[in-house]
Amino acid sequence: MYERLLDKSKTPTMEEIYDTVGMSGVKLLKELEHFLFSNYDILSELKFPFGNNYGWGTKYSHKSKHICYVFYEKGSFTVSIQIGKNELHKLYEKLPTFLPKTKELWDNRYPCGEGGWIHYRIMNESELNDIKELITIKKKPIKK
Numbered sequence: 835m836y837e838r839l840l841d842k843s844k845t846p847t848m849e850e851i852y853d854t855v856g857m858s859g860v861k862l863l864k865e866l867e868h869f870l871f872s873n874y875d876i877l878s879e880l881k882f883p884f885g886n887n888y889g890w891g892t893k894y895s896h897k898s899k900h901i902c903y904v905f906y907e908k909g910s911f912t913v914s915i916q917i918g919k920n921e922l923h924k925l926y927e928k929l930p931t932f933l934p935k936t937k938e939l940w941d942n943r944y945p946c947g948e949g950g951w952i953h954y955r956i957m958n959e960s961e962l963n964d965i966k967e968l969i970t971i972k973k974k975p976i977k978k
Contacts, residue, residue: 836955837908838889842882846890846906856909862962863911866904869966870894873975874901888914896973902965912955913965917972919948924971936964 839846839854852860870876874896881893883903891905891914902915917925917940929937936954943950956962 836910836912839906840886840889842886845880851890851906854906854908855911859907859910859956862956862959863904865959865962866913866956866965870901870969873970874973875976876901896976899973901969901973907955910955910957912953914951914953915965915968915972916946916951917943917949917968918946921971922949925968928967928971932964932967933960935961936968 837854839850846854855863867878877895877897879893879895880890882888882890883893888903888905891903893903894901900916902913905912905914925940929940932940939952939954940950943952952968954961954965954968956965
């Protein structure tokens with residue numbers, strides 16, 4: 835596990851989050867947020883949702899549909915996303931186009947029903963593009 839924001843008693847500021855993820859992480863994080871806010875009616879909420887193994891993260895939802903969590907780490911961030919049984923056919927259609935890392939994460943997912951959760955540490959633009967594609971599989975972008 836990478837160093838995360840684990841002090842539940844102190845809500846981190848955006849400056850602290852940016853300091854944690856570093857310059858390259860900030861660039862990728864801002865690109866992810868631009869994608870989310872441009873394609874969905876996003877509600878975002880900074881939370882400490884799952885205890886000390888995860889720490890502080892932002893929950894992103896489209897209206898009441900959960901899209902993903904982003905957990906902040908030293909030098910990067912991890913996107914946690916659940917793919918359910920209703921999205922599996924779209925996922926398997928696109929799976930051949932994904933990076934080997936993405937395929938491996940799916941193969942080793944945390945099972946949940948017929949689908950599962952993946953925890954994707956984003957280190958570069960290609961990985962970010964795969965997570966964006968997973969998000970569009972989970973929820974088709976709306977026309978704005």
